[in-house]
Amino acid sequence: MNSTIDTILNHRSIRKFKNEPIKQGDLNLILEAATKGSTSSYMMAYSIISVTDPSIKKELAAITTQPYVEKNGHLFVFCADLNRNSIMATPEELNQMKDNLENTEHLLVATIDATISAQNAVIAAESLGIGICYIGSIRNNISKVDRLLKLPKNVIPLFGLVLGYPDHHPEIKPKLPIKALHFFDTYLDNKDIYPSIIAFDKQLNDYYSNRASNNRQDNWSNQMTRKLMSPTRMDVTQFVMSKGFRKK
């Protein structure tokens, strides 16, 4: 164990921040960290937008229905980006790239690159005592976020990341046990995964019934079933295709 692993294991999402911007020196370190991670084939296929304009923050808070998207120390939006890799090409070269850029392979490359960058930023921030929350709900209206940030073709907004000095200290929420998430050599048969999930369901039901506020009877499987039965962001496919990704 060391302080880095301690930081990682103590992660919890922070959703209430002091009214204080991130110190410029810390922000510089976080951006430095965000741009020094691994990248697929040297592509660096991501972009980071710092949203500082209050009117854009307000719109994003409305889209995500999360007030802390407006009230925080800093707000990033991470994007999958294949634009920068192709803008120096001639029109003829660009034409030859088309099928390749539209392959799902490159949607994966850019999504992985953007997330490596974001998670570097997260750990750097947390190591400085700054709290964070990923904001997947910018995809509630992904086309509008795209327009607000004026993203060109071959760039899509993936998620926001809010940062700030924590103004609450939530408990760490239980996670699935390692043996349900990690296997040796081959994937387990589902029947061999059930016991871990059933045990986790029981643990989570105990957690929900006993926690200080908002206690209820619920478990993970039921949550997942409810969630997946309810269609979510069904426009993302069309949007992603409209930006030149995953057509092929």
Next chain:
Amino acid sequence: MNSTIDTILNHRSIRKFKNEPIKQGDLNLILEAATKGSTSSYMMAYSIISVTDPSIKKELAAITTQPYVEKNGHLFVFCADLNRNSIMATPEELNQMKDNLENTEHLLVATIDATISAQNAVIAAESLGIGICYIGSIRNNISKVDRLLKLPKNVIPLFGLVLGYPDHHPEIKPKLPIKALHFFDTYLDNKDIYPSIIAFDKQLNDYYSNRASNNRQDNWSNQMTRKLMSPTRMDVTQFVMSKGFRKK
């Protein structure tokens, strides 16, 4: 600055490892770190496979054409996984989930979750003096990797991650400057990105011409253009669809 940020900024991919397995205690910490990160809507939509069977490692080394995929301290494969979220559902419920699972939204969710997990593992490992390399080239033959690891429907292999005690100390390769990767409020016009890319091209050409071994004349834009003009892993789209992702 602190030791965590120092670890992150000193990242370099390691491709030559001592013939020594990762200590069990360290491996446990790395897995702990890999399973404690943020996750979209509590889905934990990823799985980690430790590949220990020499015959599978050999096959993966052949697919990736990288000898260090066979010779290392430990090998993980990270997967996007929507199977675990849906296996407790009844057949009727599963039927109602179908469109939702097939939406590109959930391919993004699972890819992001898997990458957050992997990057936590990476930083935990590097903080322990262990070197790493992401192995995107398992997607050179993604169907075969899928069969080798016996992944069920709704699970796809995204990338490998090799870990081990470094047996070389490569230079840190230059990365695009922050001002080419990070913007304020809206994406820059391409004409305003060109100067940073041109400066980076020059920096990289100097780096390639002056480095100790394998020196050559080349730059980033030319590399990207060559790379994107050459069709890469064009079967990934069909494979991903065959596993129940991104059809809708």
